[in-house]
Amino acid sequence: MKWSWRIGRVAGIDVYFHATFLILLGWVGLQHYLARLNPADAVGGLLFISTLFGIVVLHELGHALTARRFGIRTRDITLLPIGGVARLERMPDNPKEELLVALAGPAVNVALALLLFAVLIPAAARSGLGEVRLVGGHLLVKLMLVNVGLAVFNLIPAFPMDGGRVLRALLALKMDYVRATNIAATVGQGLALVFGFIGLFTNPFLVFIALFVWMGAASEASLVQVKSALGGIPIERAMITDFRTLAPSDPLQRAVEFVLGGFQQDFPVLYEGRLVGVLTRADMLTALAQQGQDAPVSRAMRDRFETADPAEMLDSMLPRLQACECHAIPVLRAGQLVGMLTMDNIGEFLMIQSALRRTTPPKLAVAGLGEA
Numbered sequence: 497m498k499w500s501w502r503i504g505r506v507a508g509i510d511v512y513f514h515a516t517f518l519i520l521l522g523w524v525g526l527q528h529y530l531a532r533l534n535p536a537d538a539v540g541g542l543l544f545i546s547t548l549f550g551i552v553v554l555h556e557l558g559h560a561l562t563a564r565r566f567g568i569r570t571r572d573i574t575l576l577p578i579g580g581v582a583r584l585e586r587m588p589d590n591p592k593e594e595l596l597v598a599l600a601g602p603a604v605n606v607a608l609a610l611l612l613f614a615v616l617i618p619a620a621a622r623s624g625l626g627e628v629r630l631v632g633g634h635l636l637v638k639l640m641l642v643n644v645g646l647a648v649f650n651l652i653p654a655f656p657m658d659g660g661r662v663l664r665a666l667l668a669l670k671m672d673y674v675r676a677t678n679i680a681a682t683v684g685q686g687l688a689l690v691f692g693f694i695g696l697f698t699n700p701f702l703v704f705i706a707l708f709v710w711m712g713a714a715s716e717a718s719l720v721q722v723k724s725a726l727g728g729i730p731i732e733r734a735m736i737t738d739f740r741t742l743a744p745s746d747p748l749q750r751a752v753e754f755v756l757g758g759f760q761q762d763f764p765v766l767y768e769g770r771l772v773g774v775l776t777r778a779d780m781l782t783a784l785a786q787q788g789q790d791a792p793v794s795r796a797m798r799d800r801f802e803t804a805d806p807a808e809m810l811d812s813m814l815p816r817l818q819a820c821e822c823h824a825i826p827v828l829r830a831g832q833l834v835g836m837l838t839m840d841n842i843g844e845f846l847m848i849q850s851a852l853r854r855t856t857p858p859k860l861a862v863a864g865l866g867e868a
């Protein structure tokens with residue numbers, strides 16, 4: 497995610513926080529300070545919110561580690577003001593697995609709440625509940641309530657909340673995946689309208705959450721439509737077969753001519769018939785600015801790049817195209833370059849398919865990675 501900074505690594509997964517998270521910290525600090533104009537209150541508020549987000553990280557790890565059990569890796573975990581997002585490489589296709597992955601996050605909060613409850617009982621028995629509040633137990637009570645709140649909030653049956661996935665997975669046990677997603681997305685958008693409406697009169701933060709839920713539901717529905725439209729179709733039916741290639745010794749000027757000529761944006765670089773690199777438009781522009789147009793392609797190209805096989809299915813390529821920060825993935829058959837696959841190309845393919853079937857094509861632009 498753009499505007500995110502890495503704060504650490506847990507269980508092999510990088511944890512980031514998003515710039516908007518700072519706004520939340522600032523807001524919470526200010527609110528606490530303004531209540532009694534006491535800087536210590538602000539620090540206390542910030543400590544509390546930091547602990548809260550530690551809990552959110554544990555929640556996301558619940559999803560990530562359960563997904564790992566099903567062989568799905570997690571790219572990263574990002575903290576946003578509305579909570580955390582674990583970017584799973586993909587969502588499990590099996591509804592039962594998706595159900596478990598979705599439930600694992602809230603389950604962490606339930607477990608933490610029970611643990612805190614167990615810690616609080618003896619203290620309460622020893623000195624009475626009033627005393628517990630005074631001797632620092634107050635924070636533990638707050639944290640227990642936070643965990644209960646997080647479990648309940650996340651189980652609201654609306655995408656992109658875990659409850660939305662739980663609902664979809666339960667529906668998918670009974671019907672096909674696209675229909676289950678559409679129903680779950682509609683329920684989510686209905687709830688978003690209700691949140692938004694209530695938020696207008698009570699808490700602006702609720703309007704923000706409603707907006708987020710609305711977009712999450714829409715993007716989930718279109719992602720699943722795209723995936724179902726692309727499932728079972730091999731790459732070779734949609735890849736570009738008419739493309740230009742460059743040699744490592746070619747000057748960048750040659751790539752510029754190709755780009756201006758309107759051919760393509762990313763170029764495979766071949767040396768003696770073998771694919772040795774990819775020159776992306778972005779890398780070309782950077783190199784032009786730094787080294788000029790006579791510099792060789794080899795100094796601007798990437799020598800580490802993704803490739804695909806023409807027999808691979810198109811739906812599996814979407815997350816790869818989105819994750820690789822490239823526009824095109826070279827397609828190789830037995831080591832020989834036979835095509836290039838781009839997002840635009842997949843979009844064109846969907847457009848043509850739905851024109852042939854006289855239906856509206858699913859929107860490709862909003863298709864995202866699996867997020868939990």
Ligand code: ZN
Nearest residue numbers: 601650658868
């Ligand atoms: Zn979750």
